[in-house]
Amino acid sequence: MSECITVNMSNKELLKKVVIELVDEEAIPIVMYLRGKTKISEFIIAEELELEIHKTRFLLYKLLEHNIVSFIRKKDKIKGWYICYWDLNEHMLDHLEKKIDKDKIEKLKLRLKREEDNQFYLCRNACTRVDFDQAMEFSFKCPECGELMNLQDNSRTIEFLRERIKDLKDEGSSS
């Protein structure tokens, strides 16, 4: 079989992309800290990153929702309470990235369909863009400035959306 295909982005970049798209930029230090480590207590994470424990937990649970991290809960023998130990699921990255791209493509396809199936109206000041039914309701007068609303040629928008979809599909098949 062919050799393992190298990913375009480094894992670090990929990790950042996934975290920004799915969770929050704020969670980046946590995943960067967890790289190459195993079973790190949330207290250690909070301490090392100088984050509040509540904030740390909040971000960890958000990461958990997307399977970016996982944890085990262990009873602390001395203190008697339960502590969560966290791991980064680096092997999930490719899968998560593909999912992000797939979702993006789906959204773009919906937008494209809406553009293709509808006619849009706009006044010359470009206050607001409405579909035919709405334009009818407004008697083709802009609800904001009162100017006449004209049919907008959306062929460039359609072309742009088609290109974006194609690019994303190409990216997906080359990585």
Ligand SMILES: [Zn+2]
């Ligand atoms: Zn207007």
